[in-house]
Amino acid sequence: MMEKVNQLKAAFAERLQNVADAQELETIRVEFLGKKGSVTGLLKDMKELGNEEKKAFGQLVNTLKNEITEAIAEKTQALGRLAIERQINSMPDFDLSAPPVLDRGSYHPITLVQRECEQVFRSMGFTVEDYSEIVTDYECFESLNIPKHHPARDMQDTYYLTNGQLLKSQTSAAQNAIYKKYRRALIEEGKPIKAVFPGRCFRNETTDACHENTFFQMEGVMVDKNISISNLIFFMKTMLSEVFKKDIKVRLRPGFFPFVEPGFELDISCLICGGEGCPSCKHSGWLELCPCGMIHPEVLKAGGIDPEEYTGFAFGLGMTRLAMMKYGIADIRDLNSGNLRCLCQFTQDA
């Protein structure tokens, strides 16, 4: 009897050694441990044994059964490891040297520059406003202290429509509406007016690499009690340093714009040379950047704000020019071209 057990044990060991996969192992398991398997078969022989022997033999078979079960379990694990190893080894190295397929969309460069500016202004407590492109003469000129015969109204500059309205020639056209929108909060609740309003503007110009009849500006105003020229200079310097992400020097020169008094042309230290003088600033060290000024008393009055009690400043930034400066776009016409070979490059979000 013992012999049979040992034979079986040896046979199992031999079979196990040659097992290659899980399926074969299962066959073996059924062969030895199944209902009709050889280990089960051993028990059939027990009938012929005496009680004592039966007990001993039973233990022996049980031990064998346990041993085989354990060996199969171990082998199962080993085969699993082997399979994973084989799977790992058989996997090829992927080729990362090939150019990636991005298939990304793109923002218009004006959107990117505008968002960057908006972020700066929001961080300084400004609200961002939108305004229509077709406006009235009152909005674009009269409310801005631009008298009836000012050259800015001339037909060759402004696109008038047949109903007397016009395509806005400047973002300032939104000023009056913004004063009216926020004047109550200013006067009754003491909330200062702080707003920027980007927008598309139109001027009747012949287009070439440097001139467009359709372009973008962003205008900003701040109105409160005691807003001063000193505040204006501080604000412009701080704001522009944020926009250009470096410490900018600013200087003001008198500039004439009917809706501000005093009005200024603001120059910044040249972004290329930092003020030393280089070809891009025509060796002056300065770049003319944006008009600004103290809001004209008549403009405040037209917006329902008493200029004796409140003062404010206003400034205009040329978004189109900023975008061209930032990205080195040489031909302004690329911006409205719809040419995706140009525009698809502006994938990054502001």
Next chain:
Amino acid sequence: MFISMNWICDFVDLSGLDKMKLIQQFSLSTAEVENEIFQKGSDIDGIVAATILSVEPHPESKKLHLLKVDAGGAEPVDVVCGAPNVAVGMKTAFAPVGARIGEITITPRKLAGCTSNGMCCSESEIGLSDDHSGIMVITDDIPNGTPLKDVYQIDDIVFEVDNKSLTNRPDLWGHYGIAREFSALSGRPLKEIGTVDLTPYKDLPKVDMKIEDPLCYRYACIQIDNVSRTVSPVNMRIRLFYCGMRAINFLADITNYIMLEMGQPMHAFDSRKVEKIRIKRFEKEFEFQTLDKEMRRIDSDTLMICNGDTPVAIAGIMGGLDSEIVADTTALTLESACFDPVSIRKSTVRLAHRTDASMRYEKSLDPEMVGTAVGRFLRLLTDNDPGVTVISAFTDEYAYHYPKIAFDFTRAFLDRYTGIEISDETVLNTLHALGFGAELSGDTFSVTVPSWRGTKDVTMKADIIEEVTRIYGYDNFAVHTAESPLYPVQISTEKNVEDQLKDLLVKRYSLHEVHSYVWPYYDEFKALGIPVEDNIGLLNSTVVIRRSIAPTQLCQIRINTAFAPEFGIFEIGRIADGVNAETNLVNEKKMLCITLFSKTRTTEQLYYYLKDMIAVLADDIKHLPVRFAKAEASHAWQHPKNLNTVYVNETAVGEIGLPYPTIAEKIDKKAAIVYAEIDVEKLAAIPRAEIVYDEPSKYPEMEVDLTFLAPVFAPIGDAVRKVSSPLIKKLSMTDIYEDAQGKAITVRLLFADKEKTLTREEVNEVVDSIINTLKAENIALKQ
């Protein structure tokens, strides 16, 4: 406009001061100075006066002459000269050996075999004018050998002021006004301008002159005889040349000189042609020849100077050819006048002819200058041509006076505006230096505005802030932040929606944002066969504003077909939907337009892709579902089929559709093109639905797939809604195909119950109910 510092120094003594620094200060305090500043005369050195003693022909050359020249030395100098105007006894500009002209230092030089020890110079060669017809003729009595720089103002600093920065400053259109600024900036006094007193002529006969039109504010004239001088003094010619004008003749030069000096344009007529001066407009249009020999069309709005009824000059713009000073003119009538600035500007625009005079008049010149300029003219005339006689009284009609401007402002007003403290003394000194009357009493400043600043420029106290601060210097300002209360920033929904739309389309759908023009693309439309639709248009033009963005985008798609096999573009832009009849205002709309192009998908697939995109937009922005309803095409460029209105929350916000087949074919025969246009303002105005959290059931869910023989999904969706079982959590379409039996749609229903495990029976009951509902509508379950 070019400014000569020598000229400025006639009126303000700047000796000992750094002139370049003052010019820089002027640029920061008054008006923009162009970068390049000219050091006139620096390119020549050692040029002297010399007399030609003899002229002999050159043995080898017909053009050249051999001269002996007295250049002030002990011996005459041998010079070879090619100028045609050489003559014995003539005094000229001479560059002896060692003199420098530009890069060249004069050395003895052989010319066709003869040695020349120096060079006789033309005015052009030494930079005094552009005359290179011959060598310079010096009529002044100067000892030979005298350096010309000692007698003539050749060395000068000349800078250019940007005319655009002077539009609001009529007083700065001449050197005297600029000198006043230098006076204020330097703290040196401003000298008076030298004039001749006109009162001694008051008993002479007056000129027959009458203003017959309110557009003429002031007209003054005087008649002068016996003018003998024809060529202007050298210094006058140099100044004119340095300031960008050329010398013509003595009389014309003085009028130009005064214009550059005072900013007052003047005109000299031949007295024979203006016996009866009338200033008026004509009712009928006519042709008029100006002194540049051009024929110009004069309309009823253009003010004319006339001799009786014969026009002789366009007021403030240009004189006529017929009344010009000519060779045999002996008596001249000098005009000094002031006109309505707007009228001059409009006439200039109509005539398309801008002159130095009109450029100044349109800035609102000070009429007070009119008389002073006549006195100045006589001063310059008599100083340089003592034999002239004045033959009329100073005749002056001053029809319109600008109102005198005066106002008060307080210390507090000034401090509030500037944000810094500027001393009383500085305020008063600055205003006085600029010619303002200014007094301080208590804390109130009383100001009177001088005539040259009172025509439009300075009208109120805010204007004074600029005067004080610009001279104080913005670089000298202490800067500080504003002290304003803090409140949360108000955010405009519409602006937010715009940003959200852009982000979603770029980041999720990889679309490209484009910009375009608000008018139709006429040529491109023609090429694609898109008719231009009637709409509100530009004044005096055939150009209209677009009614939709989609046609524009079809043009933009067309130029990009090679960009990628599949791509999409979008823009948030404006359209005009006609004019509101009641308000007469344009119905402007802000639209999002999306156009997709694909060579890899069918039109139907691309259409569904766009439809889902719109549903995602609505869900992202408003958390609301979209609904589509068939629409009738209303534009010729639209495909008549598959045009659908997009609804969000029962608001029609836009449409989705296809271009007309011929247009699509012209863009690309094999590609699919679909578009959608959404009204951004309408979408933004819809209230946003909040997220309502629905806790998932803890019991197992059950999915049931059903395939119906149905042409479209809609009735299936309707049937599911009709059954309205609370157990149905989701309905989706998983497949759509067509076989011999017809079109089949597979839908998947998800069942769940929060309270208990679902039973097969209750699910089947709902499913059967759906099947039966559809059966009643002749939609069968596919076997």
